[in-house]
Amino acid sequence: MAGAITAMTDLLFIHNWDKWQTYRRDRPQGPWIKAHRSLLQDRKWIHLTDEQRGQLFSIWLLAANDGGSIPNDPAYIKLVCCLRSEPDLNLFIERGFLDNQVAPLRRQLDALEKSREEIEKRERGADAPAFTKEFNKSFWPKYPHKVGKAAALKAYLSARSKCTEAEIVNGLARYVESKPPDRPWCNPATFLNQERWLDQPAEVASGGARRNGSGWYIKPETAEWDAWKRYGIKHSVGDIIYGMKVAEQEGKEFHVKDRWPPR
Numbered sequence: 001m002a003g004a005i006t007a008m009t010d011l012l013f014i015h016n017w018d019k020w021q022t023y024r025r026d027r028p029q030g031p032w033i034k035a036h037r038s039l040l041q042d043r044k045w046i047h048l049t050d051e052q053r054g055q056l057f058s059i060w061l062l063a064a065n066d067g068g069s070i071p072n073d074p075a076y077i078k079l080v081c082c083l084r085s086e087p088d089l090n091l092f093i094e095r096g097f098l099d100n101q102v103a104p105l106r107r108q109l110d111a112l113e114k115s116r117e118e119i120e121k122r123e124r125g126a127d128a129p130a131f132t133k134e135f136n137k138s139f140w141p142k143y144p145h146k147v148g149k150a151a152a153l154k155a156y157l158s159a160r161s162k163c164t165e166a167e168i169v170n171g172l173a174r175y176v177e178s179k180p181p182d183r184p185w186c187n188p189a190t191f192l193n194q195e196r197w198l199d200q201p202a203e204v205a206s207g208g209a210r211r212n213g214s215g216w217y218i219k220p221e222t223a224e225w226d227a228w229k230r231y232g233i234k235h236s237v238g239d240i241i242y243g244m245k246v247a248e249q250e251g252k253e254f255h256v257k258d259r260w261p262p263r
Contacts, residue, residue, distance in 0.1 A: 021068065059087065062077065155188070215255055
């Protein structure tokens with residue numbers, strides 16, 4: 001009769017795997033499992049032998065490779081987990097450490113998803129003050145098109161559950177540097193909701209400028225050239241005025257820090 005228990009399915013499932021082995025989506029499970037102190041007060045655990053406890057821990061480690069499931073094969077488990085004897089899977093089922101039906105797994109997976117969402121919601125809430133400070137210090141002052149601040153902050157808090165502050169700031173810098181002048185700015189919330197910080201604009205720019213290391217080379221008789229020339233004259237920047245005059249006489253490009261002058 002006992003042999004019929006494990007014959008019901010090819011897989012067995014760790015009971016309450018979702019309760020004990022929950023991880024944030026942006027912090028995937030590492031090469032470990034969690035063991036909780038409540039085991040020391042669990043009568044089912046207490047009445048196991050030392051060998052059975054060791055087998056159960058090995059089974060948990062094996063289950064971590066497949067979302068909480070193990071093959072219903074004691075010989076295989078013995079081999080893979082380097083056990084001295086085959087584990088009594090029926091005993092672990094009877095004691096409530098293993099489930100042998102798909103329905104409990106489905107409930108576990110549903111509970112796991114709900115648990116993860118709740119944890120992420122709590123952690124986002126706990127991190128909100130720090131993320132808000134980041135937003136006001138590192139993102140909002142640097143975004144050229146300042147519209148919809150409340151929506152942008154909400155989008156920033158959501159985005160920070162997926163990436164770091166540096167990734168957003170660096171992505172914003174690439175966007176500001178590479179945006180063509182004839183294209184409108186994205187709203188800040190749109191930039192964040194569409195994960196535009198992940199964009200990788202082409203290194204070679206169209207028009208009259210090309211990237212080179214940390215700066216740009218602009219060509220005479222182009223929109224970029226004219227913009228920088230006007231800027232140099234307007235602000236009496238001698239290095240720009242003289243440098244561009246020499247480059248123009250020699251038919252060479254002129255090196256500037258940014259593609260377009262400050263506004």
